[in-house]
Amino acid sequence: MRILVDADEGQVAALDALAKREKRPRAAVIRAAIDDYVARHKQPAPLADSFGLWGKDGEDGLAYQERLRSEW
Numbered sequence: 001m002r003i004l005v006d007a008d009e010g011q012v013a014a015l016d017a018l019a020k021r022e023k024r025p026r027a028a029v030i031r032a033a034i035d036d037y038v039a040r041h042k043q044p045a046p047l048a049d050s051f052g053l054w055g056k057d058g059e060d061g062l063a064y065q066e067r068l069r070s071e072w
Contacts, residue, residue, distance in 0.1 A: 007015070019026045 015026050015029055019029045022029065
């Protein structure tokens, strides 16, 4: 899919220099930049990130409960 993006002269010059240094087309550099940006700003899946959250530090659930209650 083609996307029209406005870029200033400095951005285009930087892209051209990067593409030349990497010996890749400018479009490939832009696609890689988009992939990187999306990966860094991706929202984590709530369920996937929370699975196995309890007990990651190795403490047993009952021991945790008793420890907290002992503070009362």
